[in-house]
Amino acid sequence: MLKVSGLSVSYGFICAVKEVAIDLYEGEFVTLIGANGAGKSTLLETILGVHRADRGKIFFLGQDITNRPTDRIVAQGLALCPEGRGILPFMTVLENLELGAFHRREYIREGLENVFELFPILQRRKRQAAGILSGGEQQMLSIARALMAAPKMLMLDEPSLGLAPLMVTEVFKVIRKLAERGHTILLAEQNAKKALQYASRGYVFETGRIALEGTAQDLLRDGEVIRLYLGGTAKD
């Protein structure tokens, strides 16, 4: 479904993503783990056409989408739930959701039913300004808005950031539910342990490069991953 090869992105002289290659197949739930500043967000935003790729190619559903305008890429079926949630605080919950379906206006009614079933709290608060929702609710809204685009593939950037531990588990459960329903998911996460527990495959990002890749189970057992990202030794 998504194929990235030899992708390099830089800001001025700083090379944020170097020679990255990743693959995603339909229905897969894949995670990108790595420390803050490793280049995960840059990679996701470049796939979405926000930053210019210096080198490399991005194919989505067999089409070359490298450096295409973001709105065209979203219209093709790729949605991002951005880092920091990116909700529009002065607009209502409902308006935030409707805007998610900018390219799928005929889908708004069905999409709303779908996301309200997944997140009943959003239905109760649909007329309220999105800015007054709690952090967890805003994260749900952000995921729901991405789903309103009826995406063929969903990218999530640090959905657990700044949330209380209980809420983090809630968010991961929702993501697993989406994966079980057949959504193709690419999740960037600092919380490596949680991400690998839920995803089927993972890439480990280190200063803009992919240091390791493998199935989630293999990575969870890998000594180096444990030492660097899971905060312990293999015995734990």
Added chain:
Amino acid sequence: MEALIAQLVNGLAIGSLYALLVTGFNLLLLVSAVVPYAYTHIVVIGMYTAWFVLQLTGGSLVWAVPSAVVVTTVVSMLTEPLFRPLAKKGAINQTFVMSIGIAMILTHVMARHLHHGIPVAFPENVSGRMAAFQFGVIAVSRGQIFVFFGTVVAVAAFMFLLYHTMIGKSFRAIAQSPFVAKLIGIPTVKMGIMSYGIAGVLGGVSAVFVAMALGTAYPALGDALGLKVIATVLFAGLGNLNGGLACGLILGIAESLTTGYLPGMWSNALAFGMIMVTVMFRPQGLFGTRI
């Protein structure tokens, strides 16, 4: 007392006109991230268009009004490519320089090439100077009534667009966060171009109402209105749409009352003095900046 009422009615008519001009200005500021100083100059071009069409058709408003709207819309959209490179880089202050340049060119064109720079006067059926009601010294002209209700309808239509259509919601999303708007797939460049179009339509409608209220158009009118609009926008708070509506009315009424009770030259001094003092103590404007 009667004179006061007459001045208030006049103030409401002029104020609603300012409110409409401020709305078009704020739309461009919010959605396209430009300081559109030349917006009022485009409105004056629309007034000239209406005047020429009235001359050609023997005073037909049916032709004059749509022509003004079409011309302001086209001219407004033609300026978009000039601003785009600056707006893309977020160089909003530099867009001000660009719009001053455009304003100077438009003023020059009007001074040299439109009716030889001689002020044009609109016929009676446009300016509506005839009194609709007369109570003692109070005369409320048809023009005043039409300008007030016309602008109310125009602003209401614009607000409907802003709050109940996908285009309007996209405009508001871009105004809140251009980056988020882009991430969720809103075509921000296309929406920017559309905001010039809609500001142009509002400008054309404004042109008709300014023609009614003033009864005349002249090359320097773009600057005169432009300064007032930009001062009102700062008075209300940059990009604050509702604040802009309120402050347009406040300015109109303040001007009208000063004209009624003090020598003519005081009207501008007092109105701008009020704005200067406000901005001195509240740099974010009366209602707060929204960009």
